[in-house]
Amino acid sequence: MLNTDTIKITPELLALLSEIDEFKGAWRALGTLAPERLQALRHVATIESIGSSTRIEGSKLTDREIEQLLSRLDIKRFDSRDVQEVVSYAEVMETVFQAWEDIPITENHIKQLHRDLLRHSSKDERHRGAYKTVPNDVGAFDESGKMVGVVFETASPFDTPQRMAELVQWLNDMRSLKRLHPLLIVAIFVVVFLEIHPFQDGNGRLSRILTTLLLLQAGYAYVPYSSLESVIENSKEGYYLALRQTQTTIRSDEPDWQPWLLFFMRALQQQKRRLSMKVEREERALADLPELAVLILDYARQHGRVANRDMVREYGASPNTLKATFRSLVDKRLLVRHGGGRSTWYSLSIGS
Structure with a gap:
C-alpha cells in the first residue's frame, strides 16, 4: 500500500493549498458572471486543454486548427491520428463536465473513460478499455523515433490489475477518512496512476482527464474555465522531471512526494491565476x-x-x-x- 506518512507540509506547500482554496471559495461566491460569459470562458479553456494535452503526447494541431475542426459538426471520418485524438479528447471532456457527479472512481469507470478516449483510434482498437498485456516502460527516443534507453520502468502487466485495485481503494479510503487535504489526494492519485501506466497507450491524456474529474468532485468548480493542461504544456520539462523524481521512489519505504506535490500545486496556482486575470480582463473589456x-x-x-x-x-x-x-x-x-x-x-x- 502507499506510504503517505512521508508527505512534508512545508510553508510553501501550505501557502499554495491556502491560495487555491481561497480562490475556490471566491469562485463559489462569484455571482457577477453571466451564463454566456462562463460559456465563453469554458469554450476557450476546453480548446486550450484539448490542444495542450494532445500536443504533450506528440500531436501537431494548433488551438486554432482544433477549434475549426470541432466546429465542423458534420465531420464523419477522422483520417489522421491527431484528429482522432482531438475528437475523442473533446468528447470525454464533455462527458466529465456534464456528468462528473455521476462518475464514481472505480476500475470499470476508469476503463470506460479510456475506451472512450481511444474510441476513434483504429490503431488502438484491440486494447482500448483494457489494461496492458505487454510492458510499456517509458523510454528515451532518438530523432528517428528509435528507443535508445529506458527512462522509467512502469508496473508489469502482471502487477497492473493489483496495483490499480490498490490505488482505487486508497483513493476512496482517503476520501472517506479525510485525513489528507483533497488536493494532496488528487496529486498522489495522478502520480501513482502514471507510475503504474496501466494502459498500453493514452495514459498521459487519461491522467489529465482524471485530474479534472477528481478536482470537480473535490469541489473546485472553476476548473473547466481555465486550462490546467495548457499550464503543463508550458512547463513540460518541469512536469516530466517532477514525475520521475517522485515515481522512482513510490515503491520504496520512504517515498519522496515533494517534487511532484510542489509541481502540481504550482500548476494549480498558475491555472487559477490565469482564470482570475481572464475574468478581470473580460469585465474591463465589456465595460467599455x-x-x-x-x-x-x-x-x-x-x-x-x-x-x-x-x-x-x-x-x-x-x-x-x-x-x-x-x-x-x-x-x-x-x-x-x-x-x-x-x-x-x-x-x-x-x-x-
Missing part, C-alpha cells in the same frame, strides 16, 4: 463596449460564428454601424475575421 458589440459577442458565443447578416436579421442593426463595430472588435482581438466580401464571418478570438 457599446451594446451592439456585446450583442455580437454573445451571438458568436451561442452559435460559434457571426456574420453581418445575422445581426441585421436578429436586431435590425445598420450595416454601416455593424461594419465599424466588427472592425473594432477585430482590432481589439475579441473576434477573428474569416473569408471576404459577402462571405465574411467572424469567430471568437482564442484567449479573449
Whole structure:
C-alpha cells in the first residue's frame, strides 16, 4: 500500500493549498458572471486543454486548427491520428463536465473513460478499455523515433490489475477518512496512476482527464474555465522531471512526494491565476463596449460564428454601424475575421 506518512507540509506547500482554496471559495461566491460569459470562458479553456494535452503526447494541431475542426459538426471520418485524438479528447471532456457527479472512481469507470478516449483510434482498437498485456516502460527516443534507453520502468502487466485495485481503494479510503487535504489526494492519485501506466497507450491524456474529474468532485468548480493542461504544456520539462523524481521512489519505504506535490500545486496556482486575470480582463473589456458589440459577442458565443447578416436579421442593426463595430472588435482581438466580401464571418478570438 502507499506510504503517505512521508508527505512534508512545508510553508510553501501550505501557502499554495491556502491560495487555491481561497480562490475556490471566491469562485463559489462569484455571482457577477453571466451564463454566456462562463460559456465563453469554458469554450476557450476546453480548446486550450484539448490542444495542450494532445500536443504533450506528440500531436501537431494548433488551438486554432482544433477549434475549426470541432466546429465542423458534420465531420464523419477522422483520417489522421491527431484528429482522432482531438475528437475523442473533446468528447470525454464533455462527458466529465456534464456528468462528473455521476462518475464514481472505480476500475470499470476508469476503463470506460479510456475506451472512450481511444474510441476513434483504429490503431488502438484491440486494447482500448483494457489494461496492458505487454510492458510499456517509458523510454528515451532518438530523432528517428528509435528507443535508445529506458527512462522509467512502469508496473508489469502482471502487477497492473493489483496495483490499480490498490490505488482505487486508497483513493476512496482517503476520501472517506479525510485525513489528507483533497488536493494532496488528487496529486498522489495522478502520480501513482502514471507510475503504474496501466494502459498500453493514452495514459498521459487519461491522467489529465482524471485530474479534472477528481478536482470537480473535490469541489473546485472553476476548473473547466481555465486550462490546467495548457499550464503543463508550458512547463513540460518541469512536469516530466517532477514525475520521475517522485515515481522512482513510490515503491520504496520512504517515498519522496515533494517534487511532484510542489509541481502540481504550482500548476494549480498558475491555472487559477490565469482564470482570475481572464475574468478581470473580460469585465474591463465589456465595460467599455457599446451594446451592439456585446450583442455580437454573445451571438458568436451561442452559435460559434457571426456574420453581418445575422445581426441585421436578429436586431435590425445598420450595416454601416455593424461594419465599424466588427472592425473594432477585430482590432481589439475579441473576434477573428474569416473569408471576404459577402462571405465574411467572424469567430471568437482564442484567449479573449
